[in-house]
Amino acid sequence: MTLTILGCYAATPRTMTNPTAQLLEMKGRMFLIDCGEGTQVQLRKHKLKFSRINHIFISHLHGDHFYGLIGLISTFALLGRKTDLHVYGPKGIKEITLLQLKLSNSWTSYNLYFHELESEESVVVFEDDKVRVTTIPLRHRVYTNGYLFEEKAGERKLNIEAVENYEIDLCYYRKIKWGGDITLDDGRTIPNEELTFDPLPAKSYAFCSDTVYTEAIVPIIKNVDVLYHESTFLESEVQYCEKTMHCTAMQAATIAKKANAGQLILGHFSTRYDSIERFKTEARTIFENSEIADDGKVFEF
C-alpha cells in the first residue's frame, strides 16, 4: 500500500503548494482521491503512471478538491485512453463535467462512468475481489464524503514443505489456500493449520477531508491502519473551525485515538502557517504516531 501526496494544502493553489489530491496504490489498483487544480501536472512531476488510474474519488465540490478533474479527464482523451474511467462524487459532478465537455465539443475516447453520491449513511461504492471502498459521511459546508479503502484478506499461504510431506496432489492446493482441510487416501484428515500459514494482514486506509470535528465517523474507521484526517488549523485558531467547518490538529488526533488508528497523517493545512511542523507537535500531545503530509511525500505501509 503506497500513498503519494500530490497536494495537501487548503484553499488556493500557490507556487509551492498544491490543493488536495492523493494517489493510493492498493493491491495493484491505483485510486486517485480528490483532484484540485494542477493535479495532472503533479502526477507528471512525480512520474506516476497515471494512465493506470481507473477510479477517481471526489470528496466534495469545493474547488480545491475537484477543479483539476475536468483537465485530467480531457487529458486522458487527448492521450487516446481506451480504458473505462469511474468517477465517484457528490451529485452534480456529472452535470458539470458533461457541460464542460459539451461546450468544448470534446468527447472522451473512453467510457466515463459517474457514480453520484447522495446518501448520508456510509455505503459501499466500489468492490472487487481484492479491495472494498466505503464512504465516510463527513460534516462540512457542502455535502462531503471521506473514503475508507480496505484490502480484503488474501488467500492463506501454502506451507510447501508440509504439503509435499503428505504427498498431496496439486489439484487440492487451491482448496487448501482457501482454508479447507484435506482427507488423505489412508483416511486421515489433515487440518488446514498444518498445511498453511496466515495470509498477510489486510490493510486499510481512511481519507477524511474536509470536515468539522465529528465522532460519528469513529465507528466507520475503527481500527483503521492509516488515517488521513484534515487539520486545517492549529488549536490556537480553533475559533475558526465552527464557521469554516474544519478541524485542528488536536481534534484530528483525538479522532485517531478514539478510532484506535494505527497511524495518523495530517493534511489540508491552511496557507496562513509558515511551518507545518507545529501540526505534528500538536497532534502528538494526543496521539503519538502522528505524521504530516506534504506535497510529493510518499508513505509506504
Next chain:
Amino acid sequence: MTLTILGCYAATPRTMTNPTAQLLEMKGRMFLIDCGEGTQVQLRKHKLKFSRINHIFISHLHGDHFYGLIGLISTFALLGRKTDLHVYGPKGIKEITLLQLKLSNSWTSYNLYFHELESEESVVVFEDDKVRVTTIPLRHRVYTNGYLFEEKAGERKLNIEAVENYEIDLCYYRKIKWGGDITLDDGRTIPNEELTFDPLPAKSYAFCSDTVYTEAIVPIIKNVDVLYHESTFLESEVQYCEKTMHCTAMQAATIAKKANAGQLILGHFSTRYDSIERFKTEARTIFENSEIADDGKVFEF
C-alpha cells in the same frame, strides 16, 4: 504596453509548459487573455499583481484556454476581492461558471459580469477613454474569437515654450491639447501646430488563437503593431492543420505579412516539438520580424 506570456503551449499542461494565458498591460489597464489550467499559479510565480485584473477575455471553450478561469474566480473571492470583474467569452461561459459556483455553494465577494459572445462579425466588446477591444472572429473547431486591443490616440503634447511665448492663459491649455487653434487678444490666430507636438503614437495588439489559416482576419488586424498568431505546427506537419483547425508557423507569418503587422509573436506550440526555435526560423523566411513566445517571457513595446 507590456505583454507577459503565462503559457503558450497547446493541449495539456505539463511540468514545464503551460496552456494559453497572457497578461497585457495597456495604458495602465491589466487584461488577462485566456486562462488555461494553472494560470493563477503562473500569475503568482511571475509576481504579477493579479488583483488588478478587471477584464478577462476568453477566446474559446477548449480546456487549454479556459479551465483555469473558475479557479481564478474562486481565488479572487477567497482573497476578498471587491472590484467588479468582467469576463468576455463564448456563450456558455456564464452557465458553466455559475454551475460550478452553485455546486460548491460559494459565491463571489464582488460583482461578476459576463459578456457572452455569439456574433460572427467583429464587434467592440470593451471601450473606455484610453483603450478599445474588438473581437477578431476566428475559424476553429468551436466558436472562437481573437481580440484586438487598441490604444486611443492621446492628447497632443503642449509646447510649453511656444505657449508661454504667446502669453496664452492657462484656461486655454486643454483646448490646445485637444487640437484647437488660439486667437490672441490682438486678433492674431495661432495654428495648433505651432503650440503642440504630436502625441505618442497609439499602439495596438492582436491576439489570434486558435484558428485555421484565414485571410478574413487581415482587414481587422491591418497595420497592427504586434500580432500574436497561433502556430501549432511546423510546415512539415501542415497535413494536420485542416483536421485540427490550426496553423503552421509559415501560415502565421503569411498573415503577419498580409496584415502589414509591425511584429509577429508565435505561440500555441504543439508539445510534439522538442525545440520551438524552428518556429522562428520557419516564420522568418516569410516575415522577418518574427519572435517566439515562451512561458514567462515578457515583451515590452
